[in-house]
Amino acid sequence: MANDYTTLVLLRPLLETLAIEAPAVCVRLQALHDDFADRIRRDDADLALVSEQLCTKFLPGFPRHAMYEDRFMACAWSGNPAFCQPSSLDLPAVALRAVRHRCAPNLADHALDELNVTRRIEIRTESQLLVPYLLTRTPPVAVIPERLALSAADAAQLSIAEAPVPLPGLRDAAVWHPRDSGDAAHEWQRLEHAASALRPATMPPA
Amino acid sequence: MANDYTTLVLLRPLLETLAIEAPAVCVRLQALHDDFADRIRRDDADLALVSEQLCTKFLPGFPRHAMYEDRFMACAWSGNPAFCQPSSLDLPAVALRAVRHRCAPNLADHALDELNVTRRIEIRTESQLLVPYLLTRTPPVAVIPERLALSAADAAQLSIAEAPVPLPGLRDAAVWHPRDSGDAAHEWQRLEHAASALRPATMPPA
Known part of the structure; x- marks a missing residue:
């Protein structure tokens, strides 16, 4: 689950990698709705990509990984x-x-x-x-x-x-259900997310 | 109310025109949610841009204007x-x-x-x-x-x-509450929508 912008910046590169490394995997990109925390609690979605503030507020104690910094x-x-x-x-x-x-x-x-x-x-x-x-x-x-x-x-x-005034930075994290923490494919997916967050800030295709 | 694609194709040119012809007007672009028909019935939004099928199904008898054809x-x-x-x-x-x-x-x-x-x-x-x-x-x-x-x-x-098989065309319409039909500003807005639907299929800026 991610908003449209995060999908394009973070998840699109993952799709490229998946097409090469795991072509049998199907990916369901879902919009971030108000029930994102409930869905993670129910383990109904693999990951949510949301701001660290929202992780802290709605899913305190859930495993998460810093993904993305921007200004x-x-x-x-x-x-x-x-x-x-x-x-x-x-x-x-x-x-x-x-x-x-x-x-x-x-x-x-x-x-x-x-x-x-x-x-x-x-x-x-x-x-x-x-x-x-x-x-x-x-x-x-x-x-x-x-x-x-x-x-x-x-x-x-x-x-x-x-920006005309100093503004706080933007920090997005991936958050997931603890049950998924040991899942290798899931771990790989998280690593891929993290890797794509480090790539230069060009969007669609280079 | 419109989906993100219709907003970009149909409503973005309207914003350009508004900036010149009616700079004091504020525009609220809203995503198309499941309650779009209820909101038009309540006259809670000026217009919804949706497929003609949805107009017919959810708002039969409401005034509408064909906006857009595509394939x-x-x-x-x-x-x-x-x-x-x-x-x-x-x-x-x-x-x-x-x-x-x-x-x-x-x-x-x-x-x-x-x-x-x-x-x-x-x-x-x-x-x-x-x-x-x-x-x-x-x-x-x-x-x-x-x-x-x-x-x-x-x-x-x-x-x-x-397309690999013949598919029906795509026809979007603007639909509104009958109470707004006589409103001059609203009428103008509908005309602008119609005009922008006729423009060439280039998107963002030329």
Whole structure:
């Protein structure tokens, strides 16, 4: 279980490896819903890829493996006249906000709210993967993970700059049921996840 | 309300137009969930973009506007040796299947099932937008809308060919509560949707 963006960044490379090393394996990629913790508790899914905060909150004591670190960057369409780095980074009055599942709050927006950074939300979307493309030829600025920004920078014609205020890093972990910890195939899968997290931040195919 | 792919193809161009013609308008893009028909009945969302079949089934008699026609194509990674057009199109034994919400079944898979086209499902995903990227450097073939295939063809290194069997076309409609029919802004929005449906099948930015 993973959100669409994590699926593309972390799980897609795993599919390539699986196609070579374990071609008989079938993979079911599932969206992260509010019941992700219940499903892990029931051992109804092999792994959930979620933020470490959610692991701690909903599955304390469950085995987990740090998978992924990223940082939030400010992005806008490269033709957006109001977005020039670095001087206007404290200016963006318009931002995208991904309205996510309750279980997967938008950490960037949460942090900006906590820092009392006011912004006029012009577009809301539930899909993080869509955010870069919604910036093209529109005025908003979005604060999104750097890997997502880099992956879509060419196709979505993005400019990327430091976030306007210091934001906490993004740390995703794989979490699973303890019953699966000794399973060799499962262990291999976790290692593959970890390996793909270390790869450079290019997305779809190189 | 729309799925992620429809959001990118139909709603993204609307955002560009809105940014110029109605910059004060805020847009909330919502994922298509099982309660889409209830929400339209309650007039809790302006529009749902769904297949005409779903409109007829869940919202009979509600005003709607045909938005979008497409056809299903067979796609695979361009380096996939088992996929060469047109001779091997009856061969692909492996396919992707998007496991969608109950309210938005995968029409291609439904049609293939009805035609008794057996296939070994190697990867399942809930996000139609991800499907092209999951093909890159992996063996499966997927049957997806042509616009989606064309939009991702370069980035995902896809080969595209006629579907192995004749499949019904894809027809999406915008559906809304009758109370909104006379609303001028709403009418304009519907027209914009219709206009963007007529644009060429290129995706993100040109």
